[in-house]
Every structure is written in structure tokens, then in C-alpha cells.
Amino acid sequence: MASKAIILVCDGMADRRCLALGGLTPLQAARPKSFDWIASRGECGLMDPISPGVPPGSDTAHLAILGYDPYKHYTGRGAFEALGAGIELEPNDVAFRCNFATVNDEGIVVDRRAGRISNEDAEALSESLNDIRLVRNSDIKIMFKHTVEHRGVLVLRGEGLSRFVSDVDPHKVGVKFLYSKPLTDSPASKKTADVLNEFVETSRRVLAEHEINKRRVKCGQPPANVVLPRGAGTLPMLEKLPTKFGIRAAVIAGGAVYKGVCKAAGFEVLDVKGATGTVDTDLNAKMRAAVSAIKSYDLVFLHVKATDVVSHDRNPVKKVEIISRISEAFSTIISEVNLEDTCITITSDHTTPSELGEHTGDPVPVALYAPGARYGGTERFDEISCASGTLGRIRGVDLMPIIMNFLGKVPMYGE
Ligand code: ZN
Ligand code: ZN
Numbered sequence: 509m510a511s512k513a514i515i516l517v518c519d520g521m522a523d524r525r526c527l528a529l530g531g532l533t534p535l536q537a538a539r540p541k542s543f544d545w546i547a548s549r550g551e552c553g554l555m556d557p558i559s560p561g562v563p564p565g566s567d568t569a570h571l572a573i574l575g576y577d578p579y580k581h582y583t584g585r586g587a588f589e590a591l592g593a594g595i596e597l598e599p600n601d602v603a604f605r606c607n608f609a610t611v612n613d614e615g616i617v618v619d620r621r622a623g624r625i626s627n628e629d630a631e632a633l634s635e636s637l638n639d640i641r642l643v644r645n646s647d648i649k650i651m652f653k654h655t656v657e658h659r660g661v662l663v664l665r666g667e668g669l670s671r672f673v674s675d676v677d678p679h680k681v682g683v684k685f686l687y688s689k690p691l692t693d694s695p696a697s698k699k700t701a702d703v704l705n706e707f708v709e710t711s712r713r714v715l716a717e718h719e720i721n722k723r724r725v726k727c728g729q730p731p732a733n734v735v736l737p738r739g740a741g742t743l744p745m746l747e748k749l750p751t752k753f754g755i756r757a758a759v760i761a762g763g764a765v766y767k768g769v770c771k772a773a774g775f776e777v778l779d780v781k782g783a784t785g786t787v788d789t790d791l792n793a794k795m796r797a798a799v800s801a802i803k804s805y806d807l808v809f810l811h812v813k814a815t816d817v818v819s820h821d822r823n824p825v826k827k828v829e830i831i832s833r834i835s836e837a838f839s840t841i842i843s844e845v846n847l848e849d850t851c852i853t854i855t856s857d858h859t860t861p862s863e864l865g866e867h868t869g870d871p872v873p874v875a876l877y878a879p880g881a882r883y884g885g886t887e888r889f890d891e892i893s894c895a896s897g898t899l900g901r902i903r904g905v906d907l908m909p910i911i912m913n914f915l916g917k918v919p920m921y922g923e
Pocket of ligand 2: 520566816820860867
């Protein structure tokens with residue numbers, strides 16, 4: 509029986525056959541050595557993160573992988589972004605993910621990233637948004653926090669709010685930004701849409717007068733003259749994994765949403781310098797952090813985003829390179845943890861075909877190494893090899909109990 513577990517999730521790593529790779533998937537083309545090591549000594553299978561054929565979002569897929577039925581527990585993405593940004597959410601809060609963007613005089617979005625605004629500029633602008641006091645909705649407190657680049661989170665705090673409101677973000681350029689609308693007839697929905705619209709109106713005045721934007725215009729840079737909130741969410745009430753299984757759990761991730769989902773599930777968030785949630789992330793730093801964390805935690809959840817980023821960029825060749833780099837860095841974990849006492853799982857949160865550039869509902873490969881695991885017959889970690897493995901085909905919500913079973917943490921059902 510193992511007493512520790514490490515889970516590596518490479519976001520959107522699973523793929524389909526790629527013409528650019530001679531009909532192979534990026535995993536097949538990369539032949540990642542350390543992943544193959546796990547596959548050849550572990551239980552392998554396919555996993556439907558949500559349900560067969562359903563393209564998962566990263567947020568719902570992670571909820572499932574942590575053992576929570578996303579159809580029961582998902583309460584919108586915004587809350588995870590806010591938790592991941594370090595905001596202590598309260599049960600009545602409604603949170604949104606936001607972009608700093610540029611609109612022209614007619615309110616038409618011309619750049620959804622405000623010219624890839626720098627962290628410094630976005631940080632300074634965020635501080636003045638955080639000072640906003642609403643007039644029409646003076647009972648609602650505004651909290652705004654910058655995360656990375658053009659991104660930030662907005663939290664509305666007060667009584668009688670709802671997450672059922674539409675986005676201000678039109679999700680594309682060349683069209684006007686939107687006014688939020690209530691999505692139900694409830695007074696809370698109507699109030700929240702009005703609060704959100706008042707925030708956007710007020711923030712546009714604050715941003716227009718801000719020194720940073722005056723300087724940007726003078727230098728010929730696009731001003732960050734609007735904030736576009738989207739993905740309203742409230743704190744999901746989850747039974748925490750440490751309580752459920754009697755374990756200490758930690759997460760290592762770059763992106764706020766992954767930290768947030770794990771935080772909602774009771775994980776401690778370990779900040780690793782160089783973990784950016786992008787292609788340039790410091791993989792070695794993350795692996796070293798995991799090796800050190802597993803000494804004091806029973807479960808370490810390690811997330812790498814780069815595989816999904818290059819898939820959305822429709823770059824299968826780059827994906828092969830990224831997979832190889834992750835596998836190489838991951839060999840540190842295999843060589844440094846106590847393999848007699850550690851369960852190691854590798855998987856992906858969904859398929860992102862790199863010739864398509866968006867998430868699809870195909871299953872993902874999963875390989876689970878553990879002392880006592882019933883392995884055999886699978887030599888490679890890829891979408892096709894894992895299909896004939898001993899784990900068979902499982903759902904996302906099955907994964908955590910399967911891992912915890914190898915740690916002896918799942919109570920017997922019945923007598
Ligand atoms: Zn994802
Ligand atoms: Zn994605």
C-alpha cells in the first residue's frame with residue numbers, strides 16, 4: 509500500500525491523429541520516455557472526463573478529476589479564478605474573470621488584450637478599479653484584482669446577488685461590448701446585472717482618466733479603456749478532500765483557475781517561482797517543487813498548461829516538443845520519490861486536437877503506477893495504447909477514488 513500520491517495533469521494533452529505528424533497523435537510522435545515508464549508499470553486506460561462525447565471545460569474537467577460530479581457541483585468559472593487569485597470568497601459573493609481590453613469611441617472592441625498590456629500597467633489600473641464605490645448600488649462592495657497580463661478578477665460582495673447574468677465580454681473583436689442581462693426572472697439576477705453594468709460604466713470613466721492610459725496613448729499603445737467581465741460564478745460548497753479521505757493535499761499550477769478548483773476542494777496552493785501557466789513555464793522548478801511537497805503532503809496535484817496552449821494555437825509539432833519536455837522534466841519525480849510508497853498518475857483533463865484548436869469530447873489516456881497495481885500489456889502512454897490497458901474505461905469522477913484506494917483511504921461500503 510502506498511501512502512502518497514502524485515497526479516500530473518497535462519492540460520489538453522490528449523489529441524487525435526494529426527496529418528502533420530504522419531497520422532500519429534502528438535503523444536505517439538513524442539514517445540515520452542518517463543510517461544511510457546509509468547504506462548509500462550502501471551494500470552492504463554481511457555477516461556471520459558465528464559461523460560463520453562461531452563467536450564469539457566478545464567474547470568468542469570478538474571472538478572470531475574478531483575472526484576466531484578460537475579453536473580451537481582459546478583457553479584461557474586469566476587469563483588475558481590477568484591480563489592486562484594488569492595481572494596477569500598464568501599458564500600454570497602459573485603465572481604467574474606475579466607479582460608482589460610481596448611474599445612474605440614463607438615464602444616467596439618478592437619483589442620481583447622489591450623495590446624498585451626504589461627503586468628505593471630495592469631496592476632496599477634487594477635488598484636484604481638478596486639477603489640470604485642458604486643452609487644446606484646451602494647450596498648455592493650467591489651473588489652478587483654489583477655492576475656496575469658491582461659487578465660483579472662472582479663468580485664461583487666453584498667446581499668441579494670446571483671450568478672445568473674450574461675457576460676459583458678462579447679468574446680470577439682469588431683463588435684460592441686455588451687450590457688449584462690439577467691438570465692432569470694429573479695430580483696437577484698436583475699440586481700446583479702445592474703451592479704455589473706454600473707461597475708463597467710464607472711470603470712470606463714476611471715480608466716479613461718488614468719495616468720497609465722494617458723501615457724499609453726501618448727506612446728502609441730492601445731489604452732486599456734474597458735474591463736470585460738465574463739463567466740459569473742459563486743463558491744461551490746464541496747466536501748473537502750482532506751476531510752473526505754483524511755489526507756493533506758497541495759496543488760502546483762500556474763493558471764489561477766486550477767489553483768482555484770483545488771482550493772475549493774481543500775488543497776493548499778503552493779506558489780512556485782517560474783510557474784506561469786504558459787509555454788515558457790519552468791517545468792523543472794515545478795517538478796522539484798512536487799518532489800519536495802510530497803515529503804509533507806499525501807497528495808500533490810501538478811498541473812501543466814502548455815500542452816493546451818499550443819493545441820489552441822493549432823501547432824501539433826510544437827505540442828510534440830512540449831510533451832517531450834514535460835516527460836523529460838517528469839523523470840525527476842520518478843527518480844526522486846520513494847516508488848515503494850508513492851502512487852503516480854498521469855493524465856489529461858480533456859482532448860484538445862491540435863489541428864482543430866478546441867476541446868472535444870474524446871476520452872483521454874490515463875496511466876496509474878502504484879505498488880500492487882495490476883499492470884501488464886501496455887508499453888506506451890498514448891491515446892491508442894492505453895485503450896487496451898487494465899484500467900479499462902473510467903469517468904473523471906472515478907479517478908480520485910481509484911487513487912485513494914491504492915492509499916487505503918476509501919472506507920468499505922457495507923460489511
Ligand atoms: Zn483544460
Ligand atoms: Zn483549452
